[in-house]
Structures are given as structure tokens and as C-alpha cells.
Amino acid sequence: MATYIFGHTTPDLDSIVGALSLSYLKNQLGEDTIPVRQGNITPETAFILEKFGYEAPELKTEFSGEDVYLVDFSDIAQSPKDIKEANILGIVDHHKLGDLTTAAPLECWIRPVGCSNTIIKQMYDYHGVEIPKEIAGMMMCAILSDTVIFKSPTCTKEDTKACKELAQIAEIKDYKALGMEMFIVKSDVLSATPRELVTRDFKDFNMGGNTIGVGQLEVVDLSVFDAMKADLHEDMKKLKIEGERHSVLLLLTDIMKVGSQLLVISDESEKIENAFNVELEEGEVWLEGVMSRKKQIIPFLEKQF
Amino acid sequence: MATYIFGHTTPDLDSIVGALSLSYLKNQLGEDTIPVRQGNITPETAFILEKFGYEAPELKTEFSGEDVYLVDFSDIAQSPKDIKEANILGIVDHHKLGDLTTAAPLECWIRPVGCSNTIIKQMYDYHGVEIPKEIAGMMMCAILSDTVIFKSPTCTKEDTKACKELAQIAEIKDYKALGMEMFIVKSDVLSATPRELVTRDFKDFNMGGNTIGVGQLEVVDLSVFDAMKADLHEDMKKLKIEGERHSVLLLLTDIMKVGSQLLVISDESEKIENAFNVELEEGEVWLEGVMSRKKQIIPFLEKQF
Numbered sequence: 001m002a003t004y005i006f007g008h009t010t011p012d013l014d015s016i017v018g019a020l021s022l023s024y025l026k027n028q029l030g031e032d033t034i035p036v037r038q039g040n041i042t043p044e045t046a047f048i049l050e051k052f053g054y055e056a057p058e059l060k061t062e063f064s065g066e067d068v069y070l071v072d073f074s075d076i077a078q079s080p081k082d083i084k085e086a087n088i089l090g091i092v093d094h095h096k097l098g099d100l101t102t103a104a105p106l107e108c109w110i111r112p113v114g115c116s117n118t119i120i121k122q123m124y125d126y127h128g129v130e131i132p133k134e135i136a137g138m139m140m141c142a143i144l145s146d147t148v149i150f151k152s153p154t155c156t157k158e159d160t161k162a163c164k165e166l167a168q169i170a171e172i173k174d175y176k177a178l179g180m181e182m183f184i185v186k187s188d189v190l191s192a193t194p195r196e197l198v199t200r201d202f203k204d205f206n207m208g209g210n211t212i213g214v215g216q217l218e219v220v221d222l223s224v225f226d227a228m229k230a231d232l233h234e235d236m237k238k239l240k241i242e243g244e245r246h247s248v249l250l251l252l253t254d255i256m257k258v259g260s261q262l263l264v265i266s267d268e269s270e271k272i273e274n275a276f277n278v279e280l281e282e283g284e285v286w287l288e289g290v291m292s293r294k295k296q297i298i299p300f301l302e303k304q305f
Numbered sequence: 306m307a308t309y310i311f312g313h314t315t316p317d318l319d320s321i322v323g324a325l326s327l328s329y330l331k332n333q334l335g336e337d338t339i340p341v342r343q344g345n346i347t348p349e350t351a352f353i354l355e356k357f358g359y360e361a362p363e364l365k366t367e368f369s370g371e372d373v374y375l376v377d378f379s380d381i382a383q384s385p386k387d388i389k390e391a392n393i394l395g396i397v398d399h400h401k402l403g404d405l406t407t408a409a410p411l412e413c414w415i416r417p418v419g420c421s422n423t424i425i426k427q428m429y430d431y432h433g434v435e436i437p438k439e440i441a442g443m444m445m446c447a448i449l450s451d452t453v454i455f456k457s458p459t460c461t462k463e464d465t466k467a468c469k470e471l472a473q474i475a476e477i478k479d480y481k482a483l484g485m486e487m488f489i490v491k492s493d494v495l496s497a498t499p500r501e502l503v504t505r506d507f508k509d510f511n512m513g514g515n516t517i518g519v520g521q522l523e524v525v526d527l528s529v530f531d532a533m534k535a536d537l538h539e540d541m542k543k544l545k546i547e548g549e550r551h552s553v554l555l556l557l558t559d560i561m562k563v564g565s566q567l568l569v570i571s572d573e574s575e576k577i578e579n580a581f582n583v584e585l586e587e588g589e590v591w592l593e594g595v596m597s598r599k600k601q602i603i604p605f606l607e608k609q610f
């Protein structure tokens with residue numbers, strides 16, 4: 001029986017590439033694994049897959065009775081609905097420890113670094129397995145994406161080291177230029193619906209029994225959102241009701257200005273204001289220097305619940 | 306501010322040695338850490354500490370506001386009471402993934418092997434740090450203890466490999482003889498009270514909202530318990546009431562016969578019977594081949610709740 005490897009429900013580049021790169025490693029180590037995805041891929045992921053000649057992993061959302069490895073998450077809210085009926089063999093992640101539990105011992109590679117693929121690179125090194133050129137290229141791009149080309153406060157020396165080594169394997173000299181190209185693809189928001197944008201990189205968190213959904217869009221220039229702010233707010237309201245969420249937050253991150261415009265729809269806006277010591281104006285506020293949902297948003301929200 | 310490193314509330318040899326060995330490694334890597342313990346040490350641990358010339362780590366049970374590393378557990382039920390107010394920097398463990406969560410990213414080395422010190426040995430190798438002779442000796446003994454001298458079904462190739470390499474560093478040729486000596490110390494139960502015996506290696510688990518306490522005593526010959534069975538049952542009843550537990554189980558493991566006598570006090574004995582497909586007689590049953598609480602008891606109990 002094959003083991004399925006997948007990332008969180010709304011997959012970003014790191015979780016799609018992570019499923020592919022971890023699956024290749026595990027197969028080289030003699031396991032029988034299949035990378036899959038839980039949801040649609042983003043334009044950024046499509047761009048990278050095409051660039052390196054890979055197909056997207058198949059869509060699979062039910063895992064009852066299956067052996068699985070998880071990449072890039074350990075929260076029930078980001079898991080398939082039947083995760084409790086699956087047998088979790090391991091987790092590779094770089095986020096906080098979530099609320100998933102297991103009945104049996106497992107293999108966790110969880111590190112406080114900027115990207116899951118940095119950890120997977122370390123796993124390749126640990127096991128002495130060579131990384132194919134194209135997989136190295138995709139892993140490198142996942143690191144550039146998650147660390148916002150090393151600008152995010154989540155970026156560690158381990159990430160830059162892994163990224164540079166992967167660039168060498170992939171034979172890509174100007175990896176920062178490729179990173180920028182990737183973020184320009186990400187910045188093309190005009191062809192997407194508000195729902196597509198709000199949910200493109202959207203994660204639910206359980207905080208003291210409340211569901212808090214936090215989305216993030218990273219662009220080269222925030223002004224691309226000027227014409228669609230009202231529509232985004234409208235859609236966040238709908239998303240809040242549909243998911244019986246306590247709050248829906250959207251971070252519009254400007255990677256050049258290094259900061260994020262935070263959009264908020266919440267039952268208790270004051271909790272959000274307290275978390276960041278700010279005042280919202282018409283459900284918005286600029287957070288200077290904030291690039292990382294994981295490090296600069298979630299821990300502060302957690303304290304309010 | 307120093308970071309505290311400790312094992313579960315009722316510390317066994319693995320969690321005491323794990324705190325010492327992980328602390329030495331972290332300090333060599335430039336961190337400032339202090340090994341501590343949450344409870345009394347066992348006769349087995351005292352024997353090993355004395356043999357290798359180490360003092361027991363200091364007792365410390367409050368960690369509010371402190372940075373901590375956890376060794377050998379990830380369950381709230383086995384944590385200090387104020388663990389939610391501590392800042393968990395990392396976890397080294399070889400059990401199922403428990404219900405601890407964190408607000409921020411962390412470093413988890415969790416592996417499905419027989420002993421936490423096997424993982425810590427791998428961490429030393431990973432970082433290229435030399436293990437002092439005496440620490441290697443204690444780590445070797447922790448592996449021999451947790452794997453019941455390689456007889457437990459939890460024992461993996463990684464454990465035997467780590468153990469043999471540690472024996473070499475410690476310059477101990479006949480490590481199995483030392484392991485046996487250790488289990489003979491463990492088998493000396495006559496000088497202990499029933500409460501000391503029931504709680505010597507006792508862990509609480511949260512299963513569907515119920516507290517299930519499971520103790521284990523490993524001896525060279527089960528007949529040492531013959532005269533005290535009734536007293537053990539009596540004390541388990543008290544322990545059940547004191548801790549508002551759903552069940553208290555005690556495994557009396559015979560390491561030569563390779564099996565365990567299971568003692569049960571429970572609100573729903575039929576759940577225990579169903580878990581192992583057995584019938585209890587006067588609250589007892591022999592489980593042939595059962596050596597491991599982690600692998601042969603907990604996962605089967607979990608399924609009943």
C-alpha cells in the first residue's frame with residue numbers, strides 16, 4: 001500500500017513542491033509514496049511546475065485508512081476532513097506545533113526555519129540522496145517564495161544555505177532574478193476573482209475554540225489592489241459566514257515596501273487591534289515590517305484567545 | 306536566560322539521561338541550557354547516575370515564562386502544570402504525537418525508534434559534536450533500558466546501531482551484561498511501597514476526554530510480585546480516585562518470558578478487554594509478547610475512546 005504525501009488544504013508552492021520532493025526522497029529510500037494535493041494550485045505554483053517540466057500532483061482529499069506523510073502543517077483545521085482516520089507516519093513542517101495527534105509513534109522533522117523545503121533539503125543531505133536538477137530548482141523556488149527572497153523575518157541562515165546549494169544543483173546562477181519573476185506572476189491579481197484572491201493562500205486556525213481564517217497575498221506593488229479593496233472586504237464577509245469563522249484576516253504584503261496592509265472582518269475587532277497594538281480604520285491597517293503570517297501574525301493572535 | 310530541558314513528570318532513565326545528554330549537546334552548540342527533572346528518580350536511574358559519576362539534575366516543576374526543551378514526551382498530561390505559559394523551543398521524542406501545541410515555530414526531532422537517546426545520538430552525529438565517555442555510557446544504558454536489551458518490539462536498527470556506537474565511546478565491551486545488571490536493580494521491588502511501584506514509571510494519557518493512567522514495571526522474573534499483587538490492586542484503586550481517572554492500568558513485564566501481566570482498575574473494563582481482545586479474571590490478564598506500553602498498549606486503547 002502506497003503512502004500519500006501532501007500539504008495543507010489550500011496548497012501553496014512550498015506544500016506542492018514539498019510533496020514532490022519528499023516523495024522522491026522517500027522512494028529513493030525504498031518506501032512506496034505518492035505525492036498528492038488537497039486543493040487547486042496557485043498561478044505561482046503553475047508557473048514553477050511548468051518551468052521545471054513537472055505535472056501537478058493529483059488531487060486527493062480522502063485518506064481514511066491510508067498511510068500518510070504531512071508536509072508544511074500540523075493543524076487539524078488545515079487537514080483533510082478524515083485525517084483522524086488516517087495513519088500519520090510523519091510530519092515535515094516549519095510552523096508552530098498544531099493540534100494534530102497520533103495514536104502511534106511517528107517521524108517529525110519540524111524546524112524553526114523559513115520553508116519546509118529547507119528541511120527536506122537537510123533530509124536529502126542526512127540520507128546522502130542526490131537531488132535531481134529539476135526538483136532542486138523547484139525546492140529552491142519554494143524557499144525563495146516562503147522567505148520572500150530572504151526578506152522575511154522567518155528566513156534563517158539554514159534557508160539561505162539550502163537555497164544556494166539547491167541553485168547550484170539546479171544550475172541557476174541568478175536565483176534572485178527568478179524569485180522576482182515568480183513574485184511578478186504572484187502580483188498578477190487582475191485576472192482573478194475576489195474569492196480566488198482571498199483564498200489563494202488561506203489557512204484556518206483553531207484559537208481557543210474559534211476558527212480564525214488568515215489569508216495572505218504577496219505582491220511586488222500593493223497598488224494593484226487599489227481598485228478591488230471593497231470587493232475583497234465583501235468576499236471576506238461571505239467567507240466568514242460560510243465557515244462560521246470568528247474572524248477573517250487578509251494580509252496584502254508589499255514585498256518591496258516590506259510591510260502588509262491588514263484587512264479585517266471580525267466578531268471582536270478589538271482582539272485584532274490588541275494583538276498588534278493598532279487601531280483599525282474601516283477594517284484596515286498598515287503593519288510596517290510585517291511579512292510573515294507565521295511569525296508576526298499567528299503568535300500575537302493566539303495570545304488573545 | 307537559560308533554557309530548561311526536562312522529561313515527563315514521572316521521569317524514567319531515558320528522560321533523565323535525555324535531559325543531561327541534550328543539554329550537553331545544546332551547550333556545545335552555543336546555547337545556554339540547564340537539565341532539570343520534574344519528579345523523583347527511580348532506583349534504576351540512581352544506579353546508572355552513580356555508575357557514571359553524575360548527579361541527578363535538580364528538581365524543577367514550574368516553567369511559566371521560561372524557554373524549554375522537552376525530552377521523551379509531547380502530552381499535556383505528562384507536562385508541568387504551567388506548560389502552556391512556557392515557551393517550547395523544541396521536542397525530542399519517540400512516542401506518538403501528543404496534544405501539546407505551541408504558538409510559535411519550534412524544533413522537533415520525533416522518530417519512531419525505541420529510545421529518545423537514540424535520537425539524541427543522531428543529533429550529536431548530525432552536528433558533529435563529540436560525546437563525553439560518561440554521557441555516552443548513560444545514553445547507552447537508556448537505550449538498553451527502553452528497548453529491554455533489544456527485546457522490545459519498539460527496538461529498531463537505529464537503536465542497536467546507536468547503542469553499539471555509544472558502547473564503543475564509553476569503552477564498555479559487554480553492554481548486554483550491564484543491561485542485565487540494570488534490570489536486576491529494577492527487579493528489586495521488595496524494598497518499595499505499593500505506591501512507589503505503581504507510580505515508578507507511570508504516565509497519564511488523555512483519551513477522548515478521559516484520563517487513563519498506565520504504569521509499567523519491568524523485571525527479570527515476574528514471581529517477585531506474587532506476594533504483593535493484592536496491595537498493588539488496592540493502591541491502583543486509590544490512584545484512580547485521587548486522579549479522577551477513568552482507568553488505571555499496570556503492566557508487570559517479565560523480560561525473560563517476554564510478556565506482561567496486565568492489572569486493570571477501570572470504570573469500563575470492557576473497553577480494556579476489547580482493546581486487547583481478552584477477558585480479565587479478577588482484574589488481570591497475561592498478554593503474551595507484550596513488552597511495550599507505547600507500541601502494544603496505547604494505540605489499542607486509543608481506538609476504544
